[in-house]
Amino acid sequence: MRFHEQVEVHGHLMDTGVLARVLDDVLAYGGDYRVDKIDLGRTHDDESHAVVTVGAESASRLARILMRVQVHGVNKLVPGEARMCVADADGVFPEDFYSTTNLETVVHLDGQWVPVEHPEMDCGLIVSGGRVRTVPVADVRAGDVIVCGIDGVKVVLPVSDHSTRLHGEFASMSTFSSTAAQPQAVLVKAIARQIREVKAEGYQVLWVAGRAVVSTGASRALTALVEAGYVDVLFGGNALATLDLERALFGSALGLGSPHSRRVQRGNEQHIRTVNTIRRAGSIRAAVESGLVTKGVMHAMVKAGKSFVLVGSVRDDGPLPDVYTDVVAGQRAMRAALRGVGFTVMVATTLHSVATGNILPASVPVACVDTNPSIVSGLTDRTSAQALGVVADAGLFLEQLATELVPDYQT
Amino acid sequence: MRFHEQVEVHGHLMDTGVLARVLDDVLAYGGDYRVDKIDLGRTHDDESHAVVTVGAESASRLARILMRVQVHGVNKLVPGEARMCVADADGVFPEDFYSTTNLETVVHLDGQWVPVEHPEMDCGLIVSGGRVRTVPVADVRAGDVIVCGIDGVKVVLPVSDHSTRLHGEFASMSTFSSTAAQPQAVLVKAIARQIREVKAEGYQVLWVAGRAVVSTGASRALTALVEAGYVDVLFGGNALATLDLERALFGSALGLGSPHSRRVQRGNEQHIRTVNTIRRAGSIRAAVESGLVTKGVMHAMVKAGKSFVLVGSVRDDGPLPDVYTDVVAGQRAMRAALRGVGFTVMVATTLHSVATGNILPASVPVACVDTNPSIVSGLTDRTSAQALGVVADAGLFLEQLATELVPDYQT
């Protein structure tokens, strides 16, 4: 290998298997490595430290390998100074742009380590006025100054600083998150405690919810959580809001145990009529304020003055007037709503949960709830440094969470 | 019940359980019924006919019940003449607009039964120049003349006319579609025969494909099917095309059995770099024509001059320059690409398959392939009058289909 570079990594290397992943990635990208030094510590609480030389056939491949392994918290031993290029077209990064992780990141500019604002994965880094922030590819503009290559960029693995903020129990559980063989009732209690603590520290709680929240009969519990102040921001899609509003508008017609969901459907007259009614009103807020909608989750969000971001998908009917039909615009709105969020609960939606995971910094803990174990493990592996998976149906999960958090909530 | 109306339904009422569904729906919508006449025929091949009186407390509820049960092919015994209203705002239907099914529909205008163009569910009916066509709510404009209420609208259940066009075997199998206990090898052969026959009759074959087509190693088979002329239109998302292009651009780096998909990810440098490269090229077509992309599914589509519609979602990175970021614009592009389609294959995507099912007329037969039985049954129940479900992984399904359809295809 003609080109090589020494990298280092700190942390609980044995417990997390991170070193194995780093070495795998080096090989998968066509590089090679040599372990120069490894200090695992002697007892469980000691931190480890490793130094590895990574080699590749070309400088550009080496740069890509080094960027790749940064997702595991591996940095160059001698980081150097950041290099910058100017974007030559709107919506396109320079060829060898630095591709971000969602970890805390610092950039070496003029001899100073400058922290990256709003860490988000799969972005570029834009430098402006001595500050550095992430920018998604769709938002880069010609003339923007973009960090290129790996030089002068360091990531910081989440270790002690975050754990002080996290409820100890939640933190320790989240190590073993993505498995079906967990005592769910205990997990729900841990999530409840974590939410209380996060709120007490002044952070906001973000919910990402799928339509099953309504269809499993859990909207009463979620409404109670909204009213009790435990839902600061809500991300979802057209289906969640439409189904909730349909129940508010036409609730008596389609009662409990309605068999319609499992029957042949060649159209859903009531669904599209709900959408049309809200379009006529102008917005969900207008429909609530005019007295047209008097109950349900969306009603509670409006009444409580909380913010929601609904982003559309290609399967939507309508959609509702509040729904972002442009997904890139929707992503921007979601990013804007993330400020101040200290905890995220994802319930019964893959699409919007992955979308949220894409833009969340690794420092925000996440709880993922779904009946499908593969979805739970996919979400918890991919997003936060501290993600707790619960294999459970939305209905009973929300019932129990409301029982824990809302005084006098009657199941 | 103060308001009532006689309705009738023809067809194999016993075999399909359709009458039970009609009566259920009447009760679920708060109406009541009385069976006036039922003729089931005496043998298996006889068609049945039933007349039922449906009642409700109000005229508007009665109208909604009658619209609802039209999804089962139930029409008023005395249809009357269509009533029309003028839309008073862009993107909003009149209050009591007629909500469509995806069945063949005719409208009684000035004593003439006028067929509805482009049947699609959950739309309105726009009348213009003596013709009637479906219009989704987002596309209605102030001043448009819209059919309101149920009067003068009749649906036609798909029976004999379509089955002549369908391969007999496919048609008979599709009755028992949504079950895991099916001999898959036989189903794949039936789909191959159906595709050949549809092509021979001059219809186009539409494919809706998810990213698993690439990640399960099936892109070689799908590419062969494109080159052999069995993929006229392709619907998908950003992930399918990006993963396919990533393999074309960086294939050697991430080989078979790459473990990356199941590992912790805090960013996917190669994925976003692929997106950036194609954005720089301007489009997928430009990247193919400039020689940047030389293999894979998208390459084959461009080379064969076939059309594809990629519609974005909120979880997308980038996205690619060809992707519709506005989902309503994407739906319009999909609708435009449906003309001439005589068969649809849906493989390993729920999002885009449901979106396609939403806009397909019931007369186009569909094959749905997924490893999850619930998804297969959901899709087959919801869309075509003749839908065949195959619980199978994309990889082996496409291998076997290519073996059936492409001469000299080597697995």
Added chain:
Amino acid sequence: MRFHEQVEVHGHLMDTGVLARVLDDVLAYGGDYRVDKIDLGRTHDDESHAVVTVGAESASRLARILMRVQVHGVNKLVPGEARMCVADADGVFPEDFYSTTNLETVVHLDGQWVPVEHPEMDCGLIVSGGRVRTVPVADVRAGDVIVCGIDGVKVVLPVSDHSTRLHGEFASMSTFSSTAAQPQAVLVKAIARQIREVKAEGYQVLWVAGRAVVSTGASRALTALVEAGYVDVLFGGNALATLDLERALFGSALGLGSPHSRRVQRGNEQHIRTVNTIRRAGSIRAAVESGLVTKGVMHAMVKAGKSFVLVGSVRDDGPLPDVYTDVVAGQRAMRAALRGVGFTVMVATTLHSVATGNILPASVPVACVDTNPSIVSGLTDRTSAQALGVVADAGLFLEQLATELVPDYQT
């Protein structure tokens, strides 16, 4: 068709789709039919009645078709007198033995309609001393008098007589059981009410439980239900009991969030040591009475003097001394424990739930709880006339059920 016979069926033919199934089955068995008379009633509450002539090419095929359609409650219009044969070998029925359903059944003997004792599907009918009872094939003995053919056998569909015994809400919900789109919290309440009512009427409650009851942390809730008297009989396997006893013996070693379940296993020392310890004690009861086991579900069952039947499977380690290693002997023990049972709860086990469904009469209502929708629908379709499916994890289900049923239960 040279051989034919008139059959009749009563009941809600439209609602249940039963007539379609009957006609399907006739065709699938190679017969043909002619609908002679059908009276659907005019309103929702009217009962229907149909008379159909079924034909076949041979008398034996006709007899098999008639037996087959009896599972749908279809009887010969002129039943005639029962015919009997003598079994000529142990464990083998006469060739044309009558194969039972699990419906209430009566047999015409000497001009009298004699009710069948212990209805159970897939058995023969043994006649002895003017009484008739079911016998499984393994238990028939040479010389036993067995009903042959269909003559003189009538089944009675469960209609009004049972619904009087059932909580109305449960009965109406159970019509729509096998779907994920149900409000689970409401279903759990309905099950709680049903259990209370069944107990108040003096019936016993049977539980069939899988190991997930312990591994999801629900054993505390199930133990509370045992102590409160809501678990009269428990069916399960070696894994459920061993895991419960392992926690009682070694609980502190493997705490919450233990990662062991998802790791490579080449042996499970603690599991087999638990089995050995109980084998040394002689039985679970002995281990409880000697003070070796002081907590958990099995401990509570022994202390409360309730009966349990543990039947082994080929995947068992050990097994525990209480486990029936012979599955036919295990089935006999389960049958013996069914007397007096008026409600069954199946939680998180397919194997033992199907086994229980095989021997339960259709008149005993069932609640099935599993995270897998396919398993829930499979179980509810197959067993009781009134089966309620809940797609939920064992953990939260049992927590909520205990909260409903056990005063002062603290989640």
Added chain:
Amino acid sequence: MRFHEQVEVHGHLMDTGVLARVLDDVLAYGGDYRVDKIDLGRTHDDESHAVVTVGAESASRLARILMRVQVHGVNKLVPGEARMCVADADGVFPEDFYSTTNLETVVHLDGQWVPVEHPEMDCGLIVSGGRVRTVPVADVRAGDVIVCGIDGVKVVLPVSDHSTRLHGEFASMSTFSSTAAQPQAVLVKAIARQIREVKAEGYQVLWVAGRAVVSTGASRALTALVEAGYVDVLFGGNALATLDLERALFGSALGLGSPHSRRVQRGNEQHIRTVNTIRRAGSIRAAVESGLVTKGVMHAMVKAGKSFVLVGSVRDDGPLPDVYTDVVAGQRAMRAALRGVGFTVMVATTLHSVATGNILPASVPVACVDTNPSIVSGLTDRTSAQALGVVADAGLFLEQLATELVPDYQT
């Protein structure tokens, strides 16, 4: 910690994450550790070596921890001499018996390292005439000499010796087995090559098959594989054989696409009649030899003179006369059939696959095929050192495998 012991482990410690698991297990069992020495090698191909001191509060706990971590290939640095106790009762081990892994194991007796015969997990070690073999708890007899404690027992991790016997491709793929994102067509080819190679070396191929093999229409492919000599031993249950024989006896009645499997069932007359017919014949072999059964998988096995072991379960009807109703006797028959097996294919059965995994030595490679990713990963994690998971339906998998292995096989 008052009691402690030095242990060592060799192998690719980083790649496999094995060291992390060892240390986790020590903590989970209430012990503590100190890493004394670690040598990871410098490049990818170097083997690693670690020495760790493990401590515990009591000698018995320390012994249990040391036994536990042996499943990861960790041995005492100074193994010492084996200690033996005499079993004092039938079916019960001495208190501190050594609990086995399924790894190659050697025992230090009189200064000699004696290899353990028939490695199998969760057994004891019986010493007799200078030889050592595994014995399951049910088979131990009073007076047997049993190894107790960890002293003098060493396991050997499967590294280079086995890989020489394995097809390189299979071996490398099996590292990444349990994921859905695999190119299935390539996996099937690798399995075909591995089977051919194993046969060429004189080993036998064991198949473990579930009833879905028949119900997915794959019995023609499996029959062809039997006839071509690729199925030496077959493990299964009553359902597999009965369904196969039912199709052979009554095949024409229940044709393709039969809807019966998804319909309400209150009895299955044809199934139990099949069982009764074979019981009357005396055995499956007798039914084949008398000409009663003329096709299908069981017919082919009998004609080819291959052995099968059918073990019953509590959900069985009948069962067939060949089925072991006693599961412990069934396990013994399975063990006896394992001699000479060099490869195992598990298709569409969890129960019998887990049972087989329980008794297989780690040295036998395994391919697991199921549509459920959780089952595939559960099976591959648990059994062989080289297990390849394929998330696929039995039907298409067997079709493609037969196409690969059987000349002139026509799909």
